[in-house]
Amino acid sequence: MAEAHQAVAFQFTVTPEGIDLQMSHQALTEIYLSGMRSWKKRIIRLKNSVITGVYPASPSSWLFVVIAILATMYTRSDPSMGLIAKIQEHLPSMSTQCQAVVSAVLFSTMLWLLLIFTMRLCLKQLLSYHRWMFEQHGKMSNTTKVWALVRIFSGRKPLLYSYQGSLPNLPVPAIKDTVKRYLESVRPLMDDTKYERMTKLAEEFESSLGNRLQWYLKLKALWASNYVSDWWEEYIYLRGRSPIMVNSNYYGMDFLYVTPTPIQAARAGNSIHAFFLYRRKLNKEEIKPVSLATSTVIPLCAAQCERMFNTTRTPGEETDTVQHWQDSDYIVVYHRGRYFRLRVYQAGRLLSPREIEFQIQRILDDPSPPCKGEAKLGALTAGDRIPWAKARMKYFSSGVNKRSLDCIEKAAFFVALDDDEQGMMGDDPAASLDLFPVLLLNCWNFPHIVYYKNGKNGINAEHSWADAPVLSHLWEFTLAFDSFQLGYNAEGHCKGDVDSSLPRPQKLSWEIPPECEEQISQSLAVAQALADDVDFHVFPFQDFGKGKIKKCRVSPDAFIQMALQLAYYRDQKRFCLTYEASMTRLFREGRTETVRSCTNESRAFVQAFDGGEAADVCSRLFRTALEKHQLLYRLAMTGAGIDRHLFCLYVVSKYLGVESPFLKEVLSEPWRLSTSQTPVQLSEMFDPVNHPEYVSPGGGFGPVADDGYGVSYCVVGDCMINFHISCKRSCPVTDTHKFGAQIRKALHDLLQLLSPTQKEPSKVEESRPEVKKDL
Known part of the structure; x- marks a missing residue:
């Protein structure tokens, strides 16, 4: 062949x-x-x-220690207190001077390693201290002042993974604290009878089975780097047998108001080149470690970056697996039902953007038809997992199909060239954004970039291998490097010359039997029904942003969360269990935790405000609700959240084969309002002052509950908040546009309540600066 x-x-x-x-x-x-x-x-x-491995020291510091010890020896002083002489006694026979030098070098090396161990231990202890997050400005405790020494032990010019060995392990909360906080979180959602019943279940669990399960978790926490993350990845993501297209995938969108070039191939050329430059920086660990937005160095775990490229989720009948390969020198491109292997390295060098554009244009101009059964082949990955696993084993485990599938799965990433146009266009530019997310979610299941006919693009990723901030950093780097570093010529093409002798992209071959085509059709029907059922509404809110919110001396995130509570109550005439994603990346291999934003305090405020209570009463209740939200958020970030702890207790109970009515009921409660703040402008390459039009609306995800909403929002600059709302069309009580209108009204109502003329100080704003969160 x-x-x-x-x-x-x-x-x-x-x-x-x-x-x-x-x-x-x-x-x-x-x-x-x-x-x-x-x-x-x-x-x-x-x-x-x-x-x-030696951070926060440097390899060159070893030479400094050796020279210092040798210098002291020549002054006839013994800094080793006799240890050098002891080492010298056990050396093989050699000259006395040579023995003295070798023994001094060995002692210096041991001293150097001891100093490194001590510095790393001190850094780990400093990074384990989180009380600074709960203190107010001007009231810093002496302990926190000492903790500020973390900067001394942070080293200089850290690599991407320099802090990994010094990050603390995620602590296991006490059973009594978790149960207490859980009961407090469900109180606003239950009447007295239901709450009394749940309290009894919780007390029985705490006094009996809970302590036994807790013992196993503590044992795991001593042994594993993170007692949550591996079980979370396996049981929440990989063991799910339903389609991942909407349930596990999330997306990111292109610039709202700017299209750097209307030429599809040119846009692909620049951004694909930028993707590989980012991968090169990732491999060399030249990407600056992400830290919290504070005055000192608080690094976040970077473990999720390891699987950013060359990674795929392979289906299995019982559970999927995440597979990561060494760097590949090609990508796979999909266009009009055909798959092409495109090498981006030639003679040991990365192709220029103009050369990649040339190769992409070759694919766009290729008139060859798809192989029999190839056109809708990708539907297998978008349907249920068990049929895809069986089909993969039966039809793609040998021969030409295996070679082609291996080529796709081992590619650096996946690219789709779409013949449609997307973005803000037509008679109703704002409404045209609503179609963007559905198309982005319908993709292969590893980092997947879509380029549209009019030059717009978007990205899709699967949640099992990483959370949104990791992908956001990559996506923003690509958007910024494409526009501000590479650029385009006057005709809209990539800059540079083309080597026309480049080998053509290789079209992949398939031999799809009729039985497999039938399975493809079934998976396509499942995926199409799922996609058609999801309703999206994307809108930029530009009436005001965090600038005006901060003038009211409140947290922008807490403000938006209270607006969502008010909007949901007005939309559904009830309260619901609310999921707000926070992060636990202050800890090694940390991922996410849940902030239960619907609290007793938020309920009291919403009922008072919507019931027409006096403004001063509503203002007081509002600030109390904000303070509670900020407290819960900080507890979640510092390892004192409740949902991951309860999840792990439930996993242990299943391993032991014991039933817990309490845990079973807790894990079955639906999240009818699932929310997350999408991090934006993590890259320092953006210039919002000189180029405010280069703004992305962020990204979003599908609804978690069939009768609920998914809401992703990103705070961009001081004057914009972008919202992504999703729900199921099949649910008669949810409507994204109706809910979006309620969100707009709630935001205006809350700003009117907290006008800048009010002088009451807010403990929320007086606390430490808020930090960026995970999806």
Whole structure:
């Protein structure tokens, strides 16, 4: 076959005259360059491992310690207190001077390692202290003042993973604290009878089974880096058998008001090039570690960055697996039902944006039809997981289908070229945004970029391998580098020249039997029904932003959360269990935690405000609700959340084969309002002052409950808040546009309540600056 012939570096035949050897110099050259590139990456990773392993010290500090010890020896003083002499006694026979030098070097090395261990231990203890988040400005405790020494132990110029070994482990909360906070969180949602019943279940659990389950969790916390993350990935994501297209995928969108070029291939050329530059920086660990927005260095865990590229979710009948491969030098491009393998490295170098544009245009101009059964092949990944796992094993485990599927799954990332146009356009530009998310969610299940005919693009990712802030940083780097660093020429094409001798992108081949085509049709029907049932409403709120909210001396995030509570109550005439995503990346391998935003305090405020109570009463209740929200948010960030703890207790109970009525009921409660703040402008490459039009509306996700809403929002600059609302069309009581109108009204009502003329100070705003959160 053509693919096999292209992979052969040399051929030989046996003739009567001897062996006729024919070698392909081009193939051998590619093999040599590929090997060199691989070895360079290994050397870089080894070097970075050494630098990260000794952080916050540096490898060069070893030489300083050795020289210092040798210098003291020449002054006839013994800083080792006899240890150098002890080491010298056990050295093999050599000259006395040589023994003295070797023993001094060995002692210096041990001293250096001890100093590193001590510094890392001190840094870990400092990073374990979180009381600073709960203190007010001007009232810093002496302990927090000492804690500020974290900057001394933070080192200089850290690599991406430099802090990983110093991050603390996620603590296991006390059973009594978790049960108490849980009962408090469900009180506004239950009448007296239901609450009394739940209280009895909770007390029985706490006094009996809970302590036994807690013992196992504490044992795991001593052994594992994080007692939550591996179970969370496996049981929440990978063991889910329903389609991941809406249930586990999330998306990010292009600029709202700017399209850098209307040429589809050119936009793909620049941004694909930027993606690979980011991957290069990632491999070299040159990306600056993400820290909290405070005056000192509080690093966040970067473990999720390891699987950003070359990663896919492989289906299984019982559970899926996340597979990560070494760096590949190609991407897979989908266009009009066909799949192409596009190499982005040639002769050991990354193709220029203009060359990638040239190759993408070749794919767009390719007139060849899809193979039989190929056009809708991607529907297998969007349907139920068990049929996809069975089909993968039966039809894609050997032959040409296996080679083509391996090519897709091992690609650096996946690209789709769409013949539609997207963005703010037409007679109703705002309404046109509502179609964008549905198309982005209907994709293969690893980092997947879609380029539209008019130059717009978007990104889709699957949740099991990483949370949104990780992808957001990559996406913003790509958008910024595309627009501000690479740019386009006057005609809208990528800058630079083209090597027209580049080999054409390779079209993948498939042999799809009729039985597999039937399964593809069934999966397509499931995916299409799911996509058609999801209703999205995306809108930028520009009446005001965090600038005016902060003038009211309140937290923008807490303000928006209270607006969502008010809007939901007006929309549904009731309160519901509300999920707000927070992060636990202050801890090693931390991911997310839940802030239960519907509280007794928020309920009291909403009822008073919607019931027409006096403004001063509503203002007081509102600030009390904000303070409670901020407290819950900080507790969640510092490992004192309740939902991940209850989830892990439930997993242990299943392993032990015991039933807990309390845990069973807790884990079955629906999240009818699932919310998250999408982090934006994590990249320092944006200039919101000089280029305010370069703003992305962020991204979003599908609804968690069939009768609920999914709300993602991002606070952009001082004057804009972007909202992404989702729900099921099949639910008669939910409507994204109706809910969006309620959100707008609630935001205006709350700002009117808290006008800047009010002088009452807010403990919320007086607390430490809020930090960016996870999706």
